[in-house]
Every structure is written in C-alpha cells, then in structure tokens.
Amino acid sequence: MLTTENTVQWLTKFGEIISMNKAYLNELDSRIGDGDHGSNMVRGVEAMLAQFEAMEFNHAKDVFKVTAMALLSKIGGASGPLYGSAFMEMAKVAETNDLVTILTAGLNGIKKRGKAEVNEKTMIDVWEPVCQALAENNLTKSIIDQAVQATKPLKATKGRASYLGERSIGEIDPGAMSSAYLFEALLAGELIDG
Amino acid sequence: MKKIINDPSHLLEEMLAGIDYAHGDKLERIKDTNVIVRKNKRQGKVSLVSGGGSGHEPSHAGFVGEGMLDAAVCGEVFTSPTPDQILAAIKAVDSGSGVLLIVKNYTGDVMNFEMALELAEMEGIEVDQVIVDDDIAVEDSTYTAGRRGVAGTVIVHKILGAAAEQGLSLLELKELGDKLVEQIKTIGVAIHAATVPEVGKPGFELADDELEYGVGIHSEPGYRRESIKSSREIAEELISKLKQEFNWQSNERFGVFVNGLGATPLMEQYVFLNDVKQLIEAENLQIEFKKVGSLMTSIDMAGLSLTFVKLTEQEWLDYYHAPVQVTSWGG
Numbered sequence: 439m440l441t442t443e444n445t446v447q448w449l450t451k452f453g454e455i456i457s458m459n460k461a462y463l464n465e466l467d468s469r470i471g472d473g474d475h476g477s478n479m480v481r482g483v484e485a486m487l488a489q490f491e492a493m494e495f496n497h498a499k500d501v502f503k504v505t506a507m508a509l510l511s512k513i514g515g516a517s518g519p520l521y522g523s524a525f526m527e528m529a530k531v532a533e534t535n536d537l538v539t540i541l542t543a544g545l546n547g548i549k550k551r552g553k554a555e556v557n558e559k560t561m562i563d564v565w566e567p568v569c570q571a572l573a574e575n576n577l578t579k580s581i582i583d584q585a586v587q588a589t590k591p592l593k594a595t596k597g598r599a600s601y602l603g604e605r606s607i608g609e610i611d612p613g614a615m616s617s618a619y620l621f622e623a624l625l626a627g628e629l630i631d632g
Numbered sequence: 633m634k635k636i637i638n639d640p641s642h643l644l645e646e647m648l649a650g651i652d653y654a655h656g657d658k659l660e661r662i663k664d665t666n667v668i669v670r671k672n673k674r675q676g677k678v679s680l681v682s683g684g685g686s687g688h689e690p691s692h693a694g695f696v697g698e699g700m701l702d703a704a705v706c707g708e709v710f711t712s713p714t715p716d717q718i719l720a721a722i723k724a725v726d727s728g729s730g731v732l733l734i735v736k737n738y739t740g741d742v743m744n745f746e747m748a749l750e751l752a753e754m755e756g757i758e759v760d761q762v763i764v765d766d767d768i769a770v771e772d773s774t775y776t777a778g779r780r781g782v783a784g785t786v787i788v789h790k791i792l793g794a795a796a797e798q799g800l801s802l803l804e805l806k807e808l809g810d811k812l813v814e815q816i817k818t819i820g821v822a823i824h825a826a827t828v829p830e831v832g833k834p835g836f837e838l839a840d841d842e843l844e845y846g847v848g849i850h851s852e853p854g855y856r857r858e859s860i861k862s863s864r865e866i867a868e869e870l871i872s873k874l875k876q877e878f879n880w881q882s883n884e885r886f887g888v889f890v891n892g893l894g895a896t897p898l899m900e901q902y903v904f905l906n907d908v909k910q911l912i913e914a915e916n917l918q919i920e921f922k923k924v925g926s927l928m929t930s931i932d933m934a935g936l937s938l939t940f941v942k943l944t945e946q947e948w949l950d951y952y953h954a955p956v957q958v959t960s961w962g963g
C-alpha cells in the first residue's frame with residue numbers, strides 16, 4: 439500500500455541512490471550524450487530532499503507534487519521536464535493509492551512530454567516494462583536490470599544521443615539508468631504488496 | 633584544463649554577476665533568477681524571450697536591449713534553463729501584448745520552454761514560440777531529435793526584435809519567425825572541441841591535424857572527420873552543403889554570417905569570409921548583408937560556422953538594418 443510515509447521513504451532512497459551514482463550517470467551520459475545527466479539529477483534530488491526536510495505532508499499526492507516542482511525547477515536539460523511531468527501526472531492520480539495506476543500515469547506523462555515511444559533508447563524503455571511487471575505483480579530487481587541492459591543494443595532516435603546514430607548502439611541509456619534507481623528504491627520499500 | 637575560473641559550480645552565478653556589473657546601465661538581472669532583462673522596457677509591444685544553456689556567450693544576454701530581445705534566460709553550462717526561470721522571464725517582460733519565445737531546437741530546450749509556455753498560459757499570458765533549427769549538418773529528422781538551432785538564432789533575434797519594436801502583433805511575429813527560420817541555414821566546422829568546466833576535458837578528441845565538419849555547438853558529432861584543410865577548401869565544403877540545401881539560382885538575395893565558435897580569432901574569420909566571397913561571386917548570388925564575429929559560441933571550441941539567410945522578403949532586410957541597442961550585436 440502506498441502511504442504518505444512510505445512515499446517519502448521511497449523518494450528519499452531514490453535521492454540517495456542518485457547521489458551515490460552521480461559520477462556513473464555522468465559517465466554514461468558522456469558516452470552518448472553530453473556528460474551531465476548525473477549532475478542534473480543530483481541538483482534535482484538535492485532540492486527534493488531539502489523540501490522533504492522542511493515540509494510535513496498529508497498525502498502522497500503532495501509528496502509527488504513537491505517532487506515534481508523540485509525536479510522541474512532544478513534538473514534542467516531533457517530529463518528535468520520529463521521527470522517533472524512524470525511526478526506531476528502521478529500526483530493527479532495519487533488519490534487512488536494504486537501504484538500501477540500512479541506509475542502508468544507517470545509513464546504517460548513522459549511519453550506525452552517527450553513525444554517518444556518504447557525502443558527509442560530513453561527512460562521509457564525502463565518505465566514501460568516496470569509498469570507492466572507491476573501490473574502482473576512480479577516486479578523484481580532482475581526485471582529492472584534487464585530493462586536497463588536492453589537499452590544497450592538500441593539505436594537512439596530521440597534526445598541528444600540520436601545525433602550519434604549508429605554510434606549510440608552498445609551503450610546504456612543514462613536516463614534509463616536513473617529511472618532504474620527510482621524503481622530499485624521502490625523495491626527497497628514496503629510499497630508493493632507481495 | 634586551463635581556464636580563468638573559480639569553482640566551476642559557481643561559474644554561472646559569477647558570470648551573471650559580472651554581466652550585471654558591466655552592463656547595469658542597460659540590463660537588469662531579475663532578483664533570485666538567472667534571467668537578464670532590458671532596463672528600459674517599452675510598453676505596448678510584444679516581448680521577446682530567448683535563452684538556453686550557458687557557454688554560448690554573447691548569446692543570449694548580449695542581445696537583450698532595444699531592437700532585439702526583452703529577456704534572456706541563462707541555464708547551466710550547455711543545459712537548458714528550467715521552466716520556472718523561463719516563466720519568471722515571461723512574467724517580467726509581458727506588457728499585455730504577449731510574449732514570443734525564441735527556442736533553439738534541442739530536446740531539453742524545447743520541453744522546458746514548452747512547459748513554461750503552458751504555465752504562462754495558465755496565468756493568462758498570451759505566449760507563442762518560434763523554434764530555430766538551422767543546422768543542416770543533421771540530415772534526417774525521422775531518426776534524430778531534428779535539426780539543431782545554432783548561429784542562425786542570432787539573426788532571428790535581430791529580425792524579429794526589430795519587427796516587434798515596430799509594432800507587429802504576436803501572431804504576425806510568430807508567422808514571420810516561422811517563415812524566416814525556413815530560410816536560414818547554417819553549417820559548422822570544428823578544429824578543437826569545447827571543454828565544459830565541470831567535465832574538465834574536451835567533449836571529443838581531434839588530432840592536431842584533424843577537423844570535423846558539422847559539429848554542433850555542444851560538441852554533438854559532425855558528419856565527416858578529415859585532415860585539416862585550408863580556409864579556402866573549408867569554404868568550398870561548407871558552401872557546397874549550403875548550395876545543396878538552398879538549391880539557389882543566380883541573382884537570388886542572401887545575407888551571410890560567419891560565426892566564430894569561441895577560440896577562433898576574428899582574423900581567421902575574416903580570412904574565411906574572404907574565401908566565401910570569392911565562391912559566392914562565382915555563384916552569382918546577390919549578397920545584401922555580411923556579418924562576422926563570435927556571436928554564438930561553444931565555450932572554447934575552435935572553429936566557425938557559416939550561415940546563409942535567403943532574403944525572400946524586403947522587410948527582412950529592413951528589420952536586419954534597423955537600429956539596435958544591445959551590448960553584442962556589433963556594427
């Protein structure tokens with residue numbers, strides 16, 4: 439069950455994993471992008487964590503809303519509006535308290551904002567299989583890992599990496615990796631009913 | 633990396649403080665933002681807002697002032713500014729006649745500006761946008777995020793800026809902008825990549841005797857790498873690309889803009905322009921304006937870009953020549 443408390447715990451954990459992997463995300467982005475995805479994400483999650491410290495929340499909806507605004511106003515680049523849109527859409531349906539509904543709304547927010555679909559080598563290639571697995575009640579760490587690895591053979595057709603064409607093949611998409619951290623953090627909490 | 637900076641993570645802040653100090657008579661920084669606005673705002677005209685990642689100076693703050701932009705939003709180095717910053721700019725400059733955003737075509741810029749546009753509309757402000765995608769190095773937009781916005785953006789600032797000053801409506805400016813963008817094409821060449829201070833090393837490696845055609849202003853890869861050539865040979869390559877795109881006929885009217893990418897001296901830019909001149913003469917084109925200078929840079933990238941503007945309308949030229957009061961347009 440999604441609660442206000444475990445939502446904060448989930449996203450706090452996400453923030454911690456992002457911060458720990460800042461250099462790795464930058465490294466992934468420097469191979470097929472411009473090397474800033476880790477720095478961008480860290481600016482965002484630090485602002486989010488500062489808000490969590492300063493605020494009391496009554497509902498998960500407010501947690502998502504505050505997260506959306508923090509990420510949107512601090513990340514910049516392509517991933518800022520994408521994560522911002524995801525959490526904004528999640529906030530809109532948070533009152534259902536249903537994780538599948540909520541994450542699917544987030545995924546649709548990303549698709550709408552970025553006008554991308556699966557197999558374009560973006561974060562969508564992690565969000566989509568994760569939502570699917572959640573709906574089938576079998577999200578595991580290995581499903582998340584597989585989704586990340588599956589971005590390797592793809593050729594990027596959206597975002598900065600698309601300018602590399604064939605040369606984008608063989609690398610992990612950095613946004614797919616940062617999204618994987620979001621779902622690893624989710625697994626670490628007690629949000630998923632077993 | 634060797635640069636005259638302090639802590640790289642304070643660079644944007646410190647640069648903005650410097651701009652504020654140098655040009656405080658003409659420009660103003662909106663408090664607690666990375667937005668630069670013109671000081672003596674004129675009421676009753678459509679306001680123009682542009683911006684993007686930093687590292688392209690004098691773009692875009694250097695073009696804020698009478699006859700060009702009303703505000704520039706400065707992002708982190710090579711990173712699009714965020715919607716709240718863009719929204720702050722829109723709100724600061726709107727005088728009731730609407731706001732036009734001039735956006736370079738990068739996924740991040742497009743999405744952040746689009747979100748700001750939606751937020752501003754929710755607040756009842758009339759906003760529209762013109763997306764500049766003049767970089768012809770990118771051939772296919774089915775498999776990429778599309779052609780990028782590069783040096784031609786400065787020409788869009790100038791022409792739309794003058795048109796806004798003369799009282800065109802938001803809708804008219806939007807139409808003018810879209811039409812103009814179709815007639816602006818740019819192609820670049822790099823001989824050394826840019827070093828983003830927080831990264832500490834060049835975005836890509838070129839050997840001492842190599843150049844790369846078609847590199848983007850954030851070190852996006854180009855279309856061909858080869859051994860270094862003379863200015864004349866480079867001009868031949870770039871002009872041949874432009875010719876292919878425009879498919880021009882003799883006597884057609886064009887404006888020409890040679891843009892330095894940051895570390896290429898003006899001396900070389902003039903040498904290059906001279907080679908361009910000879911090739912244009914052979915093509916029998918009518919050249920209505922020439923511009924030279926480092927106006928859309930890529931930090932310390934060495935190289936230059938060549939922009940052609942096909943002047944299909946006489947007003948465009950009048951707007952181009954209209955007086956302007958900004959720090960960096962030059963003569």
Ligand SMILES: Nc1ncnc2c1ncn2[C@@H]1O[C@H](COP(=O)(O)OP(=O)(O)O)[C@@H](O)[C@H]1O
Nearest residue numbers: 475515516517552554560561596597612613740
């Ligand atoms: N149109 C899009 N739809 C979905 N995700 C995208 C899109 N464009 C880029 N991305 C994601 O954004 C990530 C890059 O983010 P980041 O490096 O922070 O921004 P930028 O590319 O502006 O430097 C990519 O790895 C990819 O996952």
Ligand SMILES: [Mg+2]
Nearest residue numbers: 471472474475
């Ligand atoms: Mg990046």
